[in-house]
Amino acid sequence: MLSKLVNEIRAFNSEREWDQYHSPKNLATCVLIEAAELAEVFQWLTEEESWKPDKKAMGEAEDEIADVFIYLLNLADRLGIDPVKASHKKILKNAVKYPADASRGSRLKYTELKEGENSDDDNN
Secondary structure, three states, X not given: OHXXXXXXXXXXXXXXXXXXXXXXXXXXXXXXXXXXHHHHXXXXXXXXXXXXXXXXXXXXXXXXXHHHHHHHHHHHHHHOOOHHHHHHHHHHHHHHHOOHHHHOOOOOOOOOOOOOOOOOHHHO
């Protein structure tokens, strides 16, 4: 399914001769810009409103999520990175950095975690 989407993106870019503009630097910049546009959709909503955006905001969020995803897939494709394999690898790395017993319910960064701490400890 993902490879079919990547092929569709490649064809779309090729038909428009956009490959010349899709350097890793440019694509990484595009990811940042589109992620900022996604954040803008939620910028002035309350926490509660962000859980139930109206129809217009949902449509905008959907478009911006698609833009971020497409640019990320473009970048991964250009660099020869399988984003699914990379994500699985990263989850394993994060499991080491954030052991469940030490990080459960905590917002602390892995460098601040101590074995056996929980969310009650980070409120002190």
